[in-house]
Amino acid sequence: MADFSDAMNITASGMRAQASRLRHVSENIANVDTPGYRRKTVSFEAEMQAGRMTGHVETGRMRLDQSDLSQIYDPAHPMANETGMYDGSNVNLLIEIADAREAQRSYEANLKLFDQVRQMSSSLMDLLRK
Numbered sequence: 045m046a047d048f049s050d051a052m053n054i055t056a057s058g059m060r061a062q063a064s065r066l067r068h069v070s071e072n073i074a075n076v077d078t079p080g081y082r083r084k085t086v087s088f089e090a091e092m093q094a095g096r097m098t099g100h101v102e103t104g105r106m107r108l109d110q111s112d113l114s115q116i117y118d119p120a121h122p123m124a125n126e127t128g129m130y131d132g133s134n135v136n137l138l139i140e141i142a143d144a145r146e147a148q149r150s151y152e153a154n155l156k157l158f159d160q161v162r163q164m165s166s167s168l169m170d171l172l173r174k
Contacts, residue, residue: 048165057100058154064103065147072135079123081133083109
């Protein structure tokens with residue numbers, strides 16, 4: 045039964061990591077038109093315990109994308125400089141949508157595995173009762 049519990053914990057850690065990734069993607073999409081906004085990224089790291097890998101996934105530090113901010117020409121904007129330009133964001137909607145889709149698929153795969161482990165555990169319990 046410990047193996048079933050470990051498998052469920054590992055898949056749950058994967059779902060938590062993908063949920064965190066989706067939160068950052070959502071923030072990026074919401075701030076696509078915010079002047080000076082830098083895209084947030086999150087990395088995944090294998091969890092270590094007593095010097096060995098547990099199979100669990102955890103999110104690393106949130107990082108800001110350091111790529112150049114887009115330059116927008118709008119002389120009427122309050123943040124525009126003397127040339128009429130101001131810093132936009134460095135969020136690319138196409139990349140964010142692709143990241144969201146990938147996170148969604150990974151979350152669904154972990155959820156399916158979680159459900160399969162739950163069903164196997166339930167079937168084992170039914171067999172043991174007989």
